[in-house]
Structures are given as C-alpha cells and as structure tokens.
Amino acid sequence: MEPVFLNKLVSENNNWLSVRQATIAENMANANTPGYRAKDIEPFTSVISKTQLAMKATHTSHMGGIVEVARQSEVKKSESWLVTHSGNSVSIEQELMKAGQVARDHSLNAGIAKSFHRMYLSSLR
Secondary structure (H helix, E strand, O other), rough: OOOOHHHHHHHHHHHHHHOOOOOHHHHHHOOOOOOOEEEOOOOOOHHHHHHHOOOOOOOOOOOOOOOOOOOOOOOEEEEOOOOOOOOOOHHHHHHHHHHHHHHHHHHHHHHHHHHHHHHHHHHHH
C-alpha cells in the first residue's frame, strides 16, 4: 500500500466530481427523452470508506498486511422527485441542485489545494 497524500486525495475527489458533473450533464441533456432514467454516482464518502488504509511495515518486526484499495465509482439509477407519463425521471431542479453541490465541492477542493500550495511555499522560505 502506498502512503496517503492529501494532494492525491484532493485530485481523486476532483476526478470523482468531474464524473459526477458529466453524469448530471447527461441527465439534463436527456430531460425530454422518453423512458430515460436519471443516473447518479456513488458518493465519494462511501468510496473512501470502502478503502482500507493500514500502516506500512518498514521493518520485519512491524505488523503489516495486504490491503486492497477500491476506487471505482459506479454510475447507478438515481431516485428522482418525479416520473413523467413518458417514463422520464429527470427533474431539472434536482439536477441543478446537484450541479450546485458539485460546484461548491470543487471550490472547496481548489481552496484546499491553494492552502497546501501556500504551506509548501512558506516551508521553502
């Protein structure tokens, strides 16, 4: 297992956010498609909670084990607020709220990355 780097975690979260934004955009593009079912991806917190983190054994007397890391987000059917008579389950309002959440989370990630950058610069001075 490799060590956990905060920059890598921010990068993984940004990748997850881009997949979620693409899924939201696909839902909105198919808002008038008969029979289209809205999709969403697995929350990032549950993806991280499935990831098992362990200490690395750097010496033979240290305890250690094999750790598997699962980082795949699955796209699945989403629960929608309404289903029209054509079978379409996309709610534009719900998708816009999800897009707003993605924008806020991306802004938070950018702020965290900026803070790391400032910390690195101050440590070099």
